[in-house]
Amino acid sequence: MNLILIGMNHKTAPVEIRERLSIACTEGFNPLDEIKAIPGVGEALYLSTCNRVEILARTQEDTDAEERLKDLIFRHGNLREEDMARCLYVYRDSAAIRHLFRVAASLDSLIMGEPQILGQVKEAYRLAVDHQAAGIILNKLLHRAFRVAKRIRTETGIASHAVSVSYAAVELAKKIFGTLKGKKVLLIGAGEMSELAARHLLKHGGDRIFVANRTHERAIQMAADFQGVPVDFDHLGDSLREVDIVISSTGAAGYILTYDMIAAVLKRRKNRLLFLIDIAVPRDIDPRAGDIDNVYLYNMDNLQDIADDNMQIRKGEAEKGELIIAAEADRYIEWFNTLTVVPTIVSLKEKAAGIIRLELERSNGWLRNLREEDREGVEILANAIVNKILHDPMTCLKEESQEGSALAYVAAIRRLFRLDGPGGNE
Amino acid sequence: MDIDILLYRGALLAYLLSTLTYIFSLLIRRVSPARVATWILTGAFALHTLFFLGAWLGKGYNPFLRIHDILSFFAWVMAGVYLAFQLRTKTRVLGAFVSPVVFVLMIISSIGIGGPITVPEVLKGGLVTIHAMLSLIGEALFAVASVAGLVYLIQDGLIKRRKFSKFIKLFPSLQDLDRINHICLLWGVPLLTLGVLAGSIWARTVWGSIWQWDPKQIWTLTAWLIYAVLLHQRLAIGWKGHKTALLSVAAFVLLLATLLVEKSFFTTIHRFY
Numbered sequence: 001m002n003l004i005l006i007g008m009n010h011k012t013a014p015v016e017i018r019e020r021l022s023i024a025c026t027e028g029f030n031p032l033d034e035i036k037a038i039p040g041v042g043e044a045l046y047l048s049t050c051n052r053v054e055i056l057a058r059t060q061e062d063t064d065a066e067e068r069l070k071d072l073i074f075r076h077g078n079l080r081e082e083d084m085a086r087c088l089y090v091y092r093d094s095a096a097i098r099h100l101f102r103v104a105a106s107l108d109s110l111i112m113g114e115p116q117i118l119g120q121v122k123e124a125y126r127l128a129v130d131h132q133a134a135g136i137i138l139n140k141l142l143h144r145a146f147r148v149a150k151r152i153r154t155e156t157g158i159a160s161h162a163v164s165v166s167y168a169a170v171e172l173a174k175k176i177f178g179t180l181k182g183k184k185v186l187l188i189g190a191g192e193m194s195e196l197a198a199r200h201l202l203k204h205g206g207d208r209i210f211v212a213n214r215t216h217e218r219a220i221q222m223a224a225d226f227q228g229v230p231v232d233f234d235h236l237g238d239s240l241r242e243v244d245i246v247i248s249s250t251g252a253a254g255y256i257l258t259y260d261m262i263a264a265v266l267k268r269r270k271n272r273l274l275f276l277i278d279i280a281v282p283r284d285i286d287p288r289a290g291d292i293d294n295v296y297l298y299n300m301d302n303l304q305d306i307a308d309d310n311m312q313i314r315k316g317e318a319e320k321g322e323l324i325i326a327a328e329a330d331r332y333i334e335w336f337n338t339l340t341v342v343p344t345i346v347s348l349k350e351k352a353a354g355i356i357r358l359e360l361e362r363s364n365g366w367l368r369n370l371r372e373e374d375r376e377g378v379e380i381l382a383n384a385i386v387n388k389i390l391h392d393p394m395t396c397l398k399e400e401s402q403e404g405s406a407l408a409y410v411a412a413i414r415r416l417f418r419l420d421g422p423g424g425n426e
Numbered sequence: 427m428d429i430d431i432l433l434y435r436g437a438l439l440a441y442l443l444s445t446l447t448y449i450f451s452l453l454i455r456r457v458s459p460a461r462v463a464t465w466i467l468t469g470a471f472a473l474h475t476l477f478f479l480g481a482w483l484g485k486g487y488n489p490f491l492r493i494h495d496i497l498s499f500f501a502w503v504m505a506g507v508y509l510a511f512q513l514r515t516k517t518r519v520l521g522a523f524v525s526p527v528v529f530v531l532m533i534i535s536s537i538g539i540g541g542p543i544t545v546p547e548v549l550k551g552g553l554v555t556i557h558a559m560l561s562l563i564g565e566a567l568f569a570v571a572s573v574a575g576l577v578y579l580i581q582d583g584l585i586k587r588r589k590f591s592k593f594i595k596l597f598p599s600l601q602d603l604d605r606i607n608h609i610c611l612l613w614g615v616p617l618l619t620l621g622v623l624a625g626s627i628w629a630r631t632v633w634g635s636i637w638q639w640d641p642k643q644i645w646t647l648t649a650w651l652i653y654a655v656l657l658h659q660r661l662a663i664g665w666k667g668h669k670t671a672l673l674s675v676a677a678f679v680l681l682l683a684t685l686l687v688e689k690s691f692f693t694t695i696h697r698f699y
Contacts, residue, residue, distance in 0.1 A: 160595075172585070175585060175595075176600050178598070179599075271666040271669070273601060273666070293667065294666060302588050
């Protein structure tokens with residue numbers, strides 16, 4: 001089918017080269033017109049994300065389209081050719097189809113199962129359509145890829161387990177509180193991880209952020225970032241009464257929240273559930289606090305364990321995804337094979353119809369003498385004979401196309417019936 | 427065969443199917459079969475409801491006279507209460523704990539369903555029906571509260587011990603389970619109270635005294651006391667989560683045990699069937 005996929009991704013290309021690609025990707029550069037101009041390229045798709053650059057093209061046989069496509073990547077990568085050549089992978093036909101499906105389904109992503117890639121593939125396809133670079137083969141292939149991605153998302157657990165620490169915190173919070181709507185979060189201390197977790201909690205419905213910091217100015221500043229409320233660091237007990245989730249990440253040497261403090265607070269908050277997240281090292285919250293009823297305490301390591309476990313689960317689910325991909329790729333190839341049979345059958349029928357028309361005209365002289373009904377009878381007879389004769393070859397073609405070996409039969413039929421016109425069999 | 431018996435058998439079969447589907451959902455640790463199971467359970471509940479309606483309208487059937495009918499009614503209320511919660515909270519897999527109980531109750535009930543009924547004179551009266559209905563609904567609510575409590579304890583243990591298995595995902599959130607427990611107590615206690623009051627009034631009119639030192643009376647009063655205290659602690663002291671879940675389960679186990687003892691060793695004025 002002459003599909004070729006050339007590209008590099010985070011697995012094959014080191015970070016220096018990917019940086020170059022990422023520059024190209026932020027510049028919104030799209031070389032589809034250049035690709036289309038290459039002789040022998042019929043249809044093309046150009047996919048560029050910050051982790052991969054790939055060109056998928058349908059080429060004609062016996063052309064140097066492949067070399068020219070590689071050149072194009074080398075030129076835009078702006079690096080030594082030998083360095084880049086090592087990073088390239090080339091897939092053909094069924095391998096190219098499977099690779100495209102894996103990319104779209106996020107099985108080939110740096111963080112397996114991340115959802116952005118499907119959107120990026122869709123965008124690349126939209127560009128290909130806009131540039132009139134997508135034809136019948138790529139249209140069908142891409143739509144199939146979108147469907148495969150959706151199937152894998154719904155039928156396997158590839159995307160259903162949090163694989164980052166902050167998402168693991170959100171998932172846990174949901175398991176405790178059901179919904180995060182109306183839940184208040186207290187952020188003690190500053191830190192990239194804790195702020196990220198707080199943002200995730202807000203995004204999933206968290207109601208309000210309270211911010212405490214040893215330097216109150218910093219608390220005010222951070223509260224402004226989150227549109228939250230700065231609270232007094234020396235009276236954390238009061239804030240603990242109000243909130244449902246606490247994220248602590250101070251640089252303090254001892255415990256900021258002691259066992260007694262939390263036990264006392266829990267009584268005052270009438271035992272409402274309290275989720276404590278301690279991502280400070282050394283720890284901010286006395287680990288024994290986790291033994292108190294209705295208090296759930298997780299530290300950095302616990303959350304990391306969850307994320308790691310979930311990554312393992314995703315990898316297991318990915319194997320199910322591969323099975324779906326293999327089956328869907330086979331289905332696409334099956335379709336592709338009928339595609340070559342269909343025009344053959346159409347031209348075969350057209351040729352037969354032409355012969356019948358011609359012969360009826362030739363016999364017009366004596367047919368004229370017949371009664372109206374008899375003339376119709378002769379036409380029906382002629383049609384019936386031709387259809388009967390063609391029926392078996394056409395059935396055979398359709399059957400062979402299911403087996404994947406139709407091409408030889410298509411060639412034979414075209415030659416035997418001279419379907420490509422006089423001299424077309426040379 | 428009567429149409430109502432047919433409906434009853436249909437409900438029984440559907441309860442079995444939903445139980446199996448729920449268990450399958452637990453086994454493969456996926457929530458999607460539980461979704462199907464919930465629909466089957468809804469179907470079973472609908473058939474069961476039609477059975478009650480048909481039997482009541484057609485023959486003036488009273489489900490509060492024989493133990494078999496009472497169990498069937500109890501199962502019906504449990505299923506209904508669970509399905510009502512299902513509408514409001516995402517509690518699908520909780521059904522894996524409710525549905526088997528309902529099914530077992532139905533199996534025991536089915537052994538004697540449709541048999542002859544001899545109603546003693548003392549039980550003929552509208553107040554008896556009201557007494558039995560309210561008490562049973564109250565107790566069924568306690569049963570659901572305890573099932574929610576049991577699942578709460580499992581989920582709480584998993585989260586506390588940081589066993590982030592797939593079960594954690596499957597089970598409802600702690601807060602939802604706690605809310606179910608809360609609402610069941612909130613409705614169960616007043617209903618049982620009214621049921622007991624209705625029974626007492628009836629007892630006074632037929633026996634002249636509200637209290638007979640009957641084992642069933644003692645049992646019911648114990649149940650009422652335990653759950654009333656639990657509800658009080660919840661509302662006034664603010665008991666929540668782990669402790670209430672634990673006590674609900676303990677109370678239910680205790681009540682089941684005393685019920686068994688009572689049934690095996692004592693005769694009761696409640697045993698008319």
